[in-house]
Amino acid sequence: MIGLEDFMHRLPNDVGGQPSPEFARVEHELAPWERRCHALADVLDYHKLISTEEKRRGVEGLGAEVIGRLSYYERWAAAFAVLLFQKGVLTPTGLAEKMKEVEARLAAGT
Amino acid sequence: MHDHDHDHKEIGAAAPGYFDILQASLEEMLIERKILQPGEIERQLDVLASRTPALGAKVVARAWTDPAFRVRLLVDGRRACEELGVTFYDDTGLIVLENTPTVHNLVVCTLCSCYPRPLLGLPPEWYKLKPYRARAVIEPRALLAEFGTIIPDDVEIRVADSTSALRFLVLPLRPEGTDDYTQEQLADLVTRDAMIGVVTVNANERSAAK
Secondary structure, three states, rough: OOHHHHHHHOOOOOOOOOOOOOOOOOOOOOHHHHHHHHHHHHHHOOOOOOOOOHHHHHHHOOOOHHHHHOOOOHHHHHHHHHHHHHHOOOHHHHHHHHHHHHHHHHHOOO | OOOOOOOOOOOOOOOOOOHHHHHHHHHHHHHHHOOOOOOOOHHHHHHHHHHHHHHHHHHHHHHOOOHHHHHHHOHHHHHHHHHHOOOOOOHHHHHHHEOOOOOOEEEEEOOOOOOHHHHHHHHHHHHHHHHHHHHOOOOOOHHHHHOOOOOOOEEEEEEEOOOEEEEEEEEOOOOOOOOOOOHHHHHHHOHHHHHHHHOOOOOOOOOOOO
16 A cells, blocks of 8 residues: 555655565567657757656656556657647647547558 | 556557557657658667677676776776777766676666666666666665575675666676687677676676677
8 A cells, every 4th residue: 555655755766675566587679669769769869859867757747657557668658748748849739630640641551 | 446566567568559659640740840850760770779788798808808998997988988989879977887706786777777778778678677676776685686696695785776867887707717718709708687787797608699
């Protein structure tokens, strides 16, 4: 049971020393979109648009529940979207429209 | 129910879906807004593909055979690596931590997954998951035992917690019986996991590109 104090004392990423599930020596081959997401993170950092630390805080800002449900690169992609909205680079409506367009294109196989 | 099992979905989903679409959309919109150049993501993918633990192993083998280089590496990790032609594509510093008969070093990133990527490539999945991050700082000896690494009680374990600006690489102990090895033969013994500090280097096994 997690008490309220724990939420006050630690943000979700701050897991050092916390009780944890059992350790397993897991390896994972990245999916193509995950590799691209990693490359995007590097490029955004080069352009001084989103630094590594900003990205980490962006993930933190998704909140414990979302962090718990998304995979590693899913969190990154979600954090990029939110950070780009905050910076005024993209708008939620613009992204939603683009996603519809991309989805339709993928469905059409072009 | 608030059970907070944060790790049940930490491993990336394989099926194409929402996040494939989101990723593609972010890329396209950033290119349309002229924030990214077309081809930039692809160029970075090539950079990422060029980074494997073989680079770190080359640095370690050089440090084992060249005492002056070893000193330069311990003083300024990044500059010494650059001397060997390993460029740092990100804006990070590097501290190399030398194992000795009395000190064993272990690297973690408790907050996320910072890692010496220019030298080792992308981190293994277990490095990014909660159990390793949570336990490395509080019970490193027990955690190392799960890798089959038994550190004697009279050897101190030092745990280095990485940040976005500062990364760590372990310089493992050179195994005995390797006096006549060439630098290349030595590099073949050095594994990714040894440079994270979760295993030691063994003269009887080759690294199999890990």
